[in-house]
Amino acid sequence: MAQLDIQNLVKRYGDFHAVRDVSLTVADGEFLVLLGPSGCGKTTTLRMVAGFIEPSAGHVKLGGADVTLLPPWKRNAGMVFQSYALFPHLTVAQNVAFGLEMRKVPRPDMNRRVEETLALVRLEGYGGRLPRQLSGGQQQRVALARALAIHPDVLLLDEPLSNLDAKLRQEVRVEIRELQQRMGLTTVMVTHDQEEALTMADRLVVMNEGSVRQVGSQRDLYERPADKFVAGFVGRSTFLDGTVEAPGCFRTEGGLSLVCAGGTAGKASLSLRPERLEIAAAPLAGLDNCLPGTVEFVSYLGAMIDIHVRLSPADRLVVQIANREGGFTPDVGQSVHVGWRASAGQVFNA
Amino acid sequence: MSLVVDKPRGQGWTASALLAPATIFIAISLFAPLGILFRYSLNEFVPSTKTMVEALTVANYVKFFTDPYYTAALATTIKVSLLVTVVCLIVGFPLAYVMARTQSRFKHLLIIATVLPLFVGNSVRAAGWMVVFGNKGFVNASLMGLGVISKPLEIMFTENAVIIGIIAVNLPFMVLSLQSVIEGIDRAVEEAAFSLGAPPATMFRRVLWPLALPGILAGTILTFILAMNAYATPFLLGGPTFKMMAPVIYNEFTQKTNWPFGGAIAFILMSVTLGLTLIANLLIQRRSAR
Ligand SMILES: Nc1ncnc2c1ncn2[C@@H]1O[C@H](COP(=O)(O)OP(=O)(O)OP(=O)(O)O)[C@@H](O)[C@H]1O
Numbered sequence: 001m002a003q004l005d006i007q008n009l010v011k012r013y014g015d016f017h018a019v020r021d022v023s024l025t026v027a028d029g030e031f032l033v034l035l036g037p038s039g040c041g042k043t044t045t046l047r048m049v050a051g052f053i054e055p056s057a058g059h060v061k062l063g064g065a066d067v068t069l070l071p072p073w074k075r076n077a078g079m080v081f082q083s084y085a086l087f088p089h090l091t092v093a094q095n096v097a098f099g100l101e102m103r104k105v106p107r108p109d110m111n112r113r114v115e116e117t118l119a120l121v122r123l124e125g126y127g128g129r130l131p132r133q134l135s136g137g138q139q140q141r142v143a144l145a146r147a148l149a150i151h152p153d154v155l156l157l158d159e160p161l162s163n164l165d166a167k168l169r170q171e172v173r174v175e176i177r178e179l180q181q182r183m184g185l186t187t188v189m190v191t192h193d194q195e196e197a198l199t200m201a202d203r204l205v206v207m208n209e210g211s212v213r214q215v216g217s218q219r220d221l222y223e224r225p226a227d228k229f230v231a232g233f234v235g236r237s238t239f240l241d242g243t244v245e246a247p248g249c250f251r252t253e254g255g256l257s258l259v260c261a262g263g264t265a266g267k268a269s270l271s272l273r274p275e276r277l278e279i280a281a282a283p284l285a286g287l288d289n290c291l292p293g294t295v296e297f298v299s300y301l302g303a304m305i306d307i308h309v310r311l312s313p314a315d316r317l318v319v320q321i322a323n324r325e326g327g328f329t330p331d332v333g334q335s336v337h338v339g340w341r342a343s344a345g346q347v348f349n350a
Numbered sequence: 351m352s353l354v355v356d357k358p359r360g361q362g363w364t365a366s367a368l369l370a371p372a373t374i375f376i377a378i379s380l381f382a383p384l385g386i387l388f389r390y391s392l393n394e395f396v397p398s399t400k401t402m403v404e405a406l407t408v409a410n411y412v413k414f415f416t417d418p419y420y421t422a423a424l425a426t427t428i429k430v431s432l433l434v435t436v437v438c439l440i441v442g443f444p445l446a447y448v449m450a451r452t453q454s455r456f457k458h459l460l461i462i463a464t465v466l467p468l469f470v471g472n473s474v475r476a477a478g479w480m481v482v483f484g485n486k487g488f489v490n491a492s493l494m495g496l497g498v499i500s501k502p503l504e505i506m507f508t509e510n511a512v513i514i515g516i517i518a519v520n521l522p523f524m525v526l527s528l529q530s531v532i533e534g535i536d537r538a539v540e541e542a543a544f545s546l547g548a549p550p551a552t553m554f555r556r557v558l559w560p561l562a563l564p565g566i567l568a569g570t571i572l573t574f575i576l577a578m579n580a581y582a583t584p585f586l587l588g589g590p591t592f593k594m595m596a597p598v599i600y601n602e603f604t605q606k607t608n609w610p611f612g613g614a615i616a617f618i619l620m621s622v623t624l625g626l627t628l629i630a631n632l633l634i635q636r637r638s639a640r
């Protein structure tokens with residue numbers, strides 16, 4: 001295991017920037033997750049670390065050594081592919097042994113390590129099977145075992161769970177995380193499943209359009225999103241567009257005057273988390289903002305209820321409330337009041 | 351038929367009915383002539399009257415294997431075919447690989463370009479080669495014009511001309527067989543081998559080759575059989591003294607009207623082709639099974 005340093009990595013295709021100036025450090029034994037919408041450059045970044053794509057600029061360092069110019073077979077990076085990419089003509093044991101053969105590990109050691117690694121992913125006794133004789137989840141574990149067997153400096157996972165069904169995905173993600181912690185693996189995983197990212201990562205990286213937008217813990221990203229994109233991408237936010245007239249004073253496009261936390265004068269968006277808003281039939285006391293509105297849409301999610309409230313012709317909010325017994329549940333068309341503390345909203349200047 | 355309960359759909363009469371036309375066609379067009387030809391090959395031939403006499407003799411087969419003229423033709427045919435097949439495989443694999451893996455918009459043009467030579471008949475193409483390789487042909491004229499050589503190079507009417515000619519005909523078959531199989535191999539599997547520490551040559555030997563084996567077999571069989579039976583190319587590019595089997599057989603049938611001997615040679619060519627193909631396949635499959 002080793003520390004991974006990504007320095008000012010750039011990948012251009014013609015004049016299209018797939019990755020622009022990405023710098024990240026993954027500490028020894030850390031689990032970093034790259035999160036972002038489709039096409040934001042996650043896979044490209046990961047493949048530059050693995051050595052499959054040559055960066056247009058920048059450096060990749062593994063354990064302090066610059067590997068930017070090394071081909072993939074000279075880097076000690078274990079990769080798990082989305083399609084698993086098992087060797088279909090080799091047995092499970094031969095698949096896992098492949099990397100050890102390349103490293104010229106002597107036969108007895110090799111057999112022992114293959115056994116150990118298969119045990120690690122709970123596939124003892126499956127060594128003699130061919131990949132096509134395994135279920136999707138088992139194939140996924142073989143792919144993981146194959147990458148782990150070489151004792152990689154860094155483990156790279158590109159949407160490793162996307163081909164599993166929802167239930168299996170939850171199990172496997174706990175398994176991978178436990179294994180990673182037990183072995184102290186430096187790991188980079190790509191996903192666009194937020195829940196997956198939240199349950200597995202030590203730290204998350206949110207990317208958009210080839211750039212890193214924010215790096216931090218789950219809490220950092222949720223409570224203190226660095227920009228409007230992160231606020232919208234991590235968790236859920238509704239945005240009210242308007243202008244900051246003076247710090248602490250926000251006017252929406254619909255003309256509503258709101259109290260907000262900070263902000264500098266100019267065009268801006270006020271971001272509000274649906275679950276941080278309160279809703280009631282009568283005006284709410286003790287809150288910085290309290291506005292009347294009309295319920296336009298109610299969606300019943302089981303444990304939660306989403307209520308879309310129109311505050312003015314140009315302003316609409318989503319309020320999420322817990323579905324408590326005897327709790328307040330307005331109907332469509334009903335007049336309500338929505339309120340929140342200034343600190344519950346966040347202002348992003350445009 | 352109450353026992354056959356779980357018969358999968360479409361495997362009963364429907365399947366037989368669908369297979370019947372092809373089966374009947376093959377039976378009539380292939381096996382009937384072969385059967386008749388085989389019977390002829392056991393007959394006798396009277397040279398003076400140029401007629402076939404009903405008999406049951408292996409004399410025609412004995413004649414073939416005792417006359418160096420014919421055994422040499424067989425040896426040449428095998429040698430040329432093996433060489434052609436090996437060269438087609440070596441040249442064709444990279445080409446097929448690039449065609450299978452390219453993401454270019456012009457991929458279909460590449461495929462058409464590969465097949466394009468087949469749009470021209472063998473004889474027309476051979477005539478073209480004659481223009482290029484002849485003593486006053488394009489290559490010699492250019493080289494002599496540039497002063498590189500003083501005497502024309504002997505390319506036409508040599509074994510080399512024939513080999514080059516047959517390779518040109520057979521390469522598309524090899525490339526297409528390989529390309530379709532390589533296309534079915536997940537590119538990520540190659541990358542997995544790289545990431546596990548296999549350099550390209552090792553990756554090729556351990557992953558690409560074994561996975562492409564069905565295409566390699568199909569391509570080599572096709573190329574080898576086509577080469578063994580090549581007629582126009584050896585006839586036109588090889589010249590009068592160069593002998594390969596197909597022209598020899600044709601000669602027996604048409605010039606000498608010796609149907610019994612022609613039939614015998616045809617059967618020898620077929621058996622040798624079949625035998626060598628089977629042996630080669632067994633060897634390749636055994637080696638890759640390890
Ligand atoms: N070979 C290529 N040529 C041109 N553009 C490319 C190439 N490979 C990727 N791109 C572009 O680079 C961008 C980033 O691609 P990448 O595969 O890294 O996205 P991603 O974040 O992994 O998306 P997803 O979540 O859908 O897998 C995309 O817009 C893609 O179209």
Ligand SMILES: [Mg+2]
Nearest residue numbers: 042043044190
């Ligand atoms: Mg991707």
